[in-house]
Amino acid sequence: MPRLQGRVMSVVSGSDRVKTADKAIELLGGIERFAKPGDIVVIKPNAAFASPPMLGATTNPDLVAEVVKLCYKAGAKKVIVTDNPINDPASCFTISGIGKAATQAGAEIVLPGNHLFKPTTLPGGTLIKNWPIFFGPFEKADKLIGISPVKNHHRSGASMVMKNWYGLLGGRRNIFHQDINTIIAELAMMVKPTLVILDGIETMVTNGPTGGSISDLKRTNTMIASCDMVAADSYGAGLLGLTVSDLPYLKKAQAAGAGTTDYESLKPILTAVD
Amino acid sequence: MRIVTVRRISQVFFFSLFVWLCIVSTVGDKLWQLRNWPINWFLQLDPLTAISTALTTHTIYRTLIWSLIIVMPTIILGRFFCGWVCPFGSLHHLVGLWANKKKSASQKVQLNKYRKAQCIKYLVLVLFLSAAAFPSLAATLQTGLLDPISLITRSFNLVLVPIADRAANISSRFYEGAWLIFTIFLAAVLLNLVIPRFYCRFICPLGALFAVLGRFAIWRIGKNQPECINCKLCEQSCEGGCEPSGNIKIGECVLCFNCRQDCPHELINYQTQRSSAGETSPDISRRGFVLSVASGVLAVPAVRLSNKLGRNWHHKVIRPPGALAEEEFLKRCVKCGQCTRVCPTNVIQPGGIEGGLENLWTPVLNNRIGSSGCQLNCVACGQVCPTSAIRAITLLEKKGLGEFAGAGPIKIGTAFVDRNRCLPWAMDKPCIVCQENCPVSPKAIYTQECFNTIRDGILTVKVATDKMIETVEQTTLPNKFASGDYYCAVEGEKKRKITANTESTIEFSPDENFGKIPAQGSKIEIQIRLQKPYIDIEKCIGCGICEHECPVSGKRAVRVSAEGETRSSDRRLLLKR
Numbered sequence: 001m002p003r004l005q006g007r008v009m010s011v012v013s014g015s016d017r018v019k020t021a022d023k024a025i026e027l028l029g030g031i032e033r034f035a036k037p038g039d040i041v042v043i044k045p046n047a048a049f050a051s052p053p054m055l056g057a058t059t060n061p062d063l064v065a066e067v068v069k070l071c072y073k074a075g076a077k078k079v080i081v082t083d084n085p086i087n088d089p090a091s092c093f094t095i096s097g098i099g100k101a102a103t104q105a106g107a108e109i110v111l112p113g114n115h116l117f118k119p120t121t122l123p124g125g126t127l128i129k130n131w132p133i134f135f136g137p138f139e140k141a142d143k144l145i146g147i148s149p150v151k152n153h154h155r156s157g158a159s160m161v162m163k164n165w166y167g168l169l170g171g172r173r174n175i176f177h178q179d180i181n182t183i184i185a186e187l188a189m190m191v192k193p194t195l196v197i198l199d200g201i202e203t204m205v206t207n208g209p210t211g212g213s214i215s216d217l218k219r220t221n222t223m224i225a226s227c228d229m230v231a232a233d234s235y236g237a238g239l240l241g242l243t244v245s246d247l248p249y250l251k252k253a254q255a256a257g258a259g260t261t262d263y264e265s266l267k268p269i270l271t272a273v274d
Numbered sequence: 275m276r277i278v279t280v281r282r283i284s285q286v287f288f289f290s291l292f293v294w295l296c297i298v299s300t301v302g303d304k305l306w307q308l309r310n311w312p313i314n315w316f317l318q319l320d321p322l323t324a325i326s327t328a329l330t331t332h333t334i335y336r337t338l339i340w341s342l343i344i345v346m347p348t349i350i351l352g353r354f355f356c357g358w359v360c361p362f363g364s365l366h367h368l369v370g371l372w373a374n375k376k377k378s379a380s381q382k383v384q385l386n387k388y389r390k391a392q393c394i395k396y397l398v399l400v401l402f403l404s405a406a407a408f409p410s411l412a413a414t415l416q417t418g419l420l421d422p423i424s425l426i427t428r429s430f431n432l433v434l435v436p437i438a439d440r441a442a443n444i445s446s447r448f449y450e451g452a453w454l455i456f457t458i459f460l461a462a463v464l465l466n467l468v469i470p471r472f473y474c475r476f477i478c479p480l481g482a483l484f485a486v487l488g489r490f491a492i493w494r495i496g497k498n499q500p501e502c503i504n505c506k507l508c509e510q511s512c513e514g515g516c517e518p519s520g521n522i523k524i525g526e527c528v529l530c531f532n533c534r535q536d537c538p539h540e541l542i543n544y545q546t547q548r549s550s551a552g553e554t555s556p557d558i559s560r561r562g563f564v565l566s567v568a569s570g571v572l573a574v575p576a577v578r579l580s581n582k583l584g585r586n587w588h589h590k591v592i593r594p595p596g597a598l599a600e601e602e603f604l605k606r607c608v609k610c611g612q613c614t615r616v617c618p619t620n621v622i623q624p625g626g627i628e629g630g631l632e633n634l635w636t637p638v639l640n641n642r643i644g645s646s647g648c649q650l651n652c653v654a655c656g657q658v659c660p661t662s663a664i665r666a667i668t669l670l671e672k673k674g675l676g677e678f679a680g681a682g683p684i685k686i687g688t689a690f691v692d693r694n695r696c697l698p699w700a701m702d703k704p705c706i707v708c709q710e711n712c713p714v715s716p717k718a719i720y721t722q723e724c725f726n727t728i729r730d731g732i733l734t735v736k737v738a739t740d741k742m743i744e745t746v747e748q749t750t751l752p753n754k755f756a757s758g759d760y761y762c763a764v765e766g767e768k769k770r771k772i773t774a775n776t777e778s779t780i781e782f783s784p785d786e787n788f789g790k791i792p793a794q795g796s797k798i799e800i801q802i803r804l805q806k807p808y809i810d811i812e813k814c815i816g817c818g819i820c821e822h823e824c825p826v827s828g829k830r831a832v833r834v835s836a837e838g839e840t841r842s843s844d845r846r847l848l849l850k851r
Contacts, residue, residue, distance in 0.1 A: 248758025
């Protein structure tokens, strides 16, 4: 990862997603640092499941809409919101509320279609070899913003920013569950986000990553914005009561140069909004 | 405007409307998608569906009352539906015209003459109604096989529109066995090359029903004087094949009005008196009638000898949520394919005959097709069923919430893990994709952790420290054990996660230490941590997302079958519920 100028990570506590996210981005230097006039910005939420927003299995639609609006405010030419979900794609964007919220904010929704996948080989990768990657929506993108919830995940331990890139895999991607830590680390090597936002206002502490009940969620009132996804996820692990060593993919990603698990070294700005 | 022109406009209008309603049966809120379009309109207008479901169930589903809109005028006017409204009829009409346009007038007269075999359609009708009419013996609703509205709805929605959608990159839906639906549709259309409106004249049970209903129509086509020059021009474009020039077979007349237009002497009218040249009612022999009734009545118990409704029921006949118990379901399903069409995940498929002959084209879930099993937050299929073979349930009922909490969620089957194929169970590979995707809370798929010693995984210590062990054996591929799933088991010690390895060394996280460093020459075991999936059959709703997602892509390692489905008490698995 290229050395970043300025602050790399901010953590804002509060109960309101929009306010905390605004503050977290502002603390990193404002959206202007990440989206320039004329940019095409792609936002990758977690839209994996056809599940309503209140159940927290997908990225909160208000949060997506807010980031879309911010990008347009910064002068972005176009904002694309896209994912290659697990459940039926159209249903996922409809039922999660992301489709409507993002469209109303002016973004274009791109659903996966065969023509948007491209066989890709990750240099230095062992699993992503000539594998179909959902590359179409990112082809002309200037900036990439990942927005993910914090969720329990039985196989990998936690689904946060890095696990959310799983949505870029096409084909029979489920076979990668045999080596989940390696595939997540390779995704982190492959994807170079401009900014990641980890929404820990509510954390799915049980029954993840699908959830399905309000009782699977716990209020944790934390919004993380970072240019270092490994640091963001390392911080997020704490919201699930996990440590860095509970999530082997963090160390793997760090070793691959995708970021640092030692988020304290980034001197994250901590603050609170009401 | 000439009446034939009005008839043509009507045909174009209703055919276009039909195609439009097929197109808009797509889930979504755009103008050309579902919204509130009356996509069942043609099916609801179909009196054959109303009458036959009334025979099987002794009830009339409320929306089928709409069929009176067609029945009433038919009684007064005759078979206007066939000639003016029916989209399948209009298609035959057009193909027949096009196929024979170069023929001479006398050839056309030959094509359109009355044939005795036109009575077959009445026998088809009698056969189907007889099969439906005797619930004390066994009643089944099979009209949908040949009912023109069901047939064309099924053919458009499950074959033609999906092909168009694919070409236009709108969606890629798959339908198992669609080739058979297509073949029958194509055959029906191509038969117009042999005889125009072949299907309408010889096969259509709905046309036969209209002929019976319109038998005492007040207005009818006929000649206003018995004698004429016998030019037969009136028969060159006769759509029904009813011979208006002579003794008209009034039940065959589809009110196309071509005869009236083609008669150079204006001798043919739509009038209240019978044709001056004579009129004959549907020509069914008593013998044919009795044989049809007998065949229909006997066909049902004959089909049911295979006992598909009893203990020989087929476990793969998984019905959509809200479907009635199988016997009641078969009394209502008209095989129209609307549920199959509207299912947003494409998991509902036209059934084959593996579940019995009656299962053909009825909705069956196939989790191998489609985008993700039966979606938890969806009840679309029941909302579109025109006969309530699938009840219009709410999400609350489907999920067993609110007032339905006592009844629990609707189960459409139960998932079973095939331990001989499952990666963690059979092959010592981590996976649990099924558990990840199980949508209910708490999950119906849970796991138990175990540590299995890998093949050739017992190694001998050469040198050991707290952070690393060097082994005597030099067999391992570098970093094979570094995936985060491999552990080192040493007797008397807590298992330690391996973080890296070379050919002859394994490394551990520096955060922990051994209680006692393993001695040289002692044995250690390389183990893989597995989470083995189990199904909690009390929680499983049979949605099939696990089966859909299972990475064992041939015969899936987790598969749903219909055991435990809520709709039938005799297929339950649990002692209590």
